[in-house]
Amino acid sequence: MSTEMMKAIQVYEDGGPEVLIYEDVPRPVAGPGEVLVRVHAVGVNPADWRARAGFPDVPEQFRHAIPPISRPHIPGFDLSGTVETTGPDVTAFRKGDAVFGMIRFPGGGKAYAEYATAPVTDLALKPVSIDYIQAAAIPMAALTAWQFLYQDLEPGQTVLINGAAGGVGHIAVQLAKIKGAHVIAVASSRHETFLRELGIDEFIDYTATPTEQVVRNVDLVYDTVGGANGDRLLSVLKRGGRLVGINIGNYPAKRAAQLGITIGTGRPSLHPDAAQLAEIGRLIDAGRLCVGIDTVVPLSQARQAHIRGERGHLRGKIVLRVVEEGQATI
Ligand SMILES: NC(=O)c1ccc[n+]([C@@H]2O[C@H](COP(=O)([O-])OP(=O)(O)OC[C@H]3O[C@@H](n4cnc5c(N)ncnc54)[C@H](OP(=O)(O)O)[C@@H]3O)[C@@H](O)[C@H]2O)c1
Incomplete structure (x- = not known):
């Protein structure tokens, strides 16, 4: 000092x-x-x-x-x-x-x-x-989206992003589109225009429609909300799909295994990474991420x-x- x-x-x-x-x-x-x-x-x-x-x-x-x-x-x-x-x-x-x-x-x-x-x-x-x-x-929002979504997503996959307008969610939406994914965004209705401008393919207002009633067969759920009823999102995934929760949530391992769903990425927890940050900066300067x-x-x-x-x-x-x-x- x-x-x-x-x-x-x-x-x-x-x-x-x-x-x-x-x-x-x-x-x-x-x-x-x-x-x-x-x-x-x-x-x-x-x-x-x-x-x-x-x-x-x-x-x-x-x-x-x-x-x-x-x-x-x-x-x-x-x-x-x-x-x-x-x-x-x-x-x-x-x-x-x-x-x-x-x-x-x-x-x-x-x-x-x-x-x-x-x-x-x-x-x-x-x-x-x-x-x-x-x-x-x-930094934190983009690195969280990078390390637990972008790195595992394949072009052409369908991803559902819960909490899509929040700090992490709105970056995750854009990185998923950059990867060539079909993006279903879940948020309250006030964020619909904002999310459509970011390029989402489908929007669900969770205050009007329970997500699990209208979505099936997605490859990846990226859940930024978590909570006691996180398990309801298991039913929107296809067999072989993956649920990644970045908040504390109830994702029962036994039921996921029965459904053929993987929970988490197996990657280390969020960490600083200068190379990833520089890559994120390049996407911003290229006008592809905001x-x-x-x-x-x-x-x-x-x-x-x-x-x-x-x-x-x-x-x-x-x-x-x-x-x-x-x-x-x-
Ligand atoms: N694991 C990690 O390394 C890591 C890293 C960063 C963040 N996190 C955690 O991830 C969580 C999200 O972070 P954040 O920065 O994105 O938070 P945030 O900016 O507060 O965003 C949360 C978003 O969720 C939406 N939301 C709230 N209830 C919802 C519901 N029931 N269904 C769908 N959407 C709902 C909110 O808006 P609307 O309700 O109006 O749609 C809001 O846009 C936090 O708990 C944070 O601590 C974890």
């Missing part, structure tokens, strides 16, 4: 949005293999508000998988910004480079701040065609961002603005 100070959000105890405290903290210093990023914007994820609250929604049998979080703690994994300084051995980036990334997921983070250190292996150059707000919105922004608030108003997130029904992502556009150095 240096003696220079910065503004950041700190959390001292589990609780509601009121435990997000905007205050002065020492500015971190880049260590070996790291850069110090002047943070321009921070992407807000469900992981942030669930960690803030102490993951109360995680059942006892899964709690061993929760990474330990020290308090006080600066939350946040997704950021965009410019490289301020480089660590002793770093050659991958130079001062002034515009970068974005998901940093130290799942156990570290510390993006809700004016400056954050980041392992260079967690960063890629920011796509030039989008601003810092959009860039900060992308990010939807639901809400932008200043870093100092992070509580409002969490209140919005916990209210649910998001269309795209929530972002914290750290640097006003006029102040941007690049």
Whole structure:
């Protein structure tokens, strides 16, 4: 730590949005293999508000998988910004480079701040065609869609994406279309136009029609919603199909096996990957992938961002603005 100070959000105890405290903290210093990023914007994820609250929604049998979080703690994994300084051995980036990334997921983070250190292996150059707000919105959502959907999807397959308008869902929709899949999107009716503009083939308003009553024979279900009735989605899959749930859900293994359905991808859990992020950035700059922004608030108003997130029904992502556009150095 240096003696220079910065503004950041700190959390001292589990609780509601009121435990997000905007205050002065020492500015971190880049260590070996790291850069110090002047943070321009921070992407807000469900992981942030669930960690803030102490993951109360995680059942006892899964709690061993929760990474330990020290308090006080600066939350946040997704950021965009410019490289301020480089660590002793770093050659991958130079001062002034515009970068974005998901940093130290799942156990570290510390993006809700004016400056954050980041392992260079967690960063890629920011796509030039989008601003810092959009860039900060992308990493976790896009890497989740990439690692648990895009990599296993074959051209011509039919995929059903549940929660299609949310942070992960709307990126998953686009990556599935890039792969050449037929995409059935499930969301509430207010998101239909948004999703049709992203190229979906079919839309189901789950508030009017239970998905399992109108869909059969899909190759892959990508469920971002989960929950106690996740098992109803088994019936929409064909024998030999796969259900990938990224939230905690009830997907009974025995019944899936009887139906000839595979649960999950067998891949390691979500992790930063600079090469995948760079590929995602190229798709963005090629005009093939975009990010939807639901809400932008200043870093100092992070509580409002969490209140919005916990209210649910998001269309795209929530972002914290750290640097006003006029102040941007690049
Ligand atoms: N496993 C991982 O590594 C990983 C990584 C990232 C995220 N996640 C988890 O994945 C989940 C989704 O993340 P996210 O960032 O996409 O969340 P999000 O932005 O909050 O999106 C959730 C979406 O689901 C829709 N929805 C809510 N109830 C629904 C229902 N019953 N049926 C269909 N759609 C429904 C919501 O809008 P409407 O209801 O208006 O349609 C919303 O658009 C979160 O729980 C997050 O923690 C896991």
